[in-house]
Amino acid sequence: MTSDTVIEIAGIPILLRSHDSVFEPAVRKYYADFITPVASVAPVELTVEVDASGFPDPETVGAGGAVPVVDVAWTGDRWRLERFDFRGEWSPGTGRGQVCLAQPQALQSIDSVLRILHSILAVPPGGCLVHAASAVRNGSAFLFPGVSGAGKSTLSGLIPSDATLLTDEISYVRQAEGGYRAFGTPFAGNLGAPGKNVSAPLKAVYLLNKGPRNKIDPLSRKEAATALLRNVLFFAKDPELIRTVFETVCRLVASVPVYRLTFLPTPEVWEIIA
């Protein structure tokens, strides 16, 4: 039996069509806050198959500390994506595509496929995905970019009760009326839980830096753009996409203040975020 599930992130719905009886309920459970009713026409439709044949033994992947390679390439009329645990393609022209997963219950596989697709879909309307935690407080959103180990999940774990966590790992920023807006995503880091499906105008960006005391230092636009670009998700090797993301980030740092947040991993750090 075929089942359709629509996962809508940052206002962009992706319909997943599957025949697999294990995959669909697992997806519905994990992405519950991001499931929306099936629309008559979704801009992105992916047929999901589960078939382990042709994939490497998962036990051998990553042996010796090697990082699995993600290959995302434009073939002239469609995007082709491949990793050790999935392969697929999607055509912007038709909106249709298919992906084959090695394991039905491996949510990280479909999660990575969604991250890749959104890193492409976010760009034309002036958005991007950023390695960053983000949160909403008092009606405004705050972005906390940082590489692994910078403290995204640590800061997220200390979030006060009057704030809402959008994500502890991958933030979604889109151009909006008069500025930029940050959206919740299900893309989780060390906390292992999806963010809340809410959004708010982006008020400030704080680059994370663990240190001996809590303090905030403003960054120049050059420093801000450079740091932010280093944290943007760039899966696709496509010149036009890269150029558009570059311009988006340059515009963002011209309209949103960017600071360096040096912090001790204690709840008091949230007292200086406003």
Next chain:
Amino acid sequence: MSIYIARSPAVAARSLDGEMIIMSTKDSKLFTLNEVATEIWQAADGRTPLAQIVQEKVCAKFETEPETAYADAEDMCRRLAEHGILTISSQPIESAR
């Protein structure tokens, strides 16, 4: 021998606070230029010899010895060329026009 330099079309570049940030659209590598390098980059039209650029854009604006300035500029250009974001030639670069 004169050398000519031209900005690669395979980059995204923007001047922020008077200094360039440049991203290669081939591999997403990011480069930041200081004030002097920014002057040279912005004058890299493929037609003006590097020596003239250094004279007019560097020596005239910054306190530096001409020989040192030229040597530093040539070294910087060769390093940027290695990353494919600048083209160097012994002839004017027609494609930059």
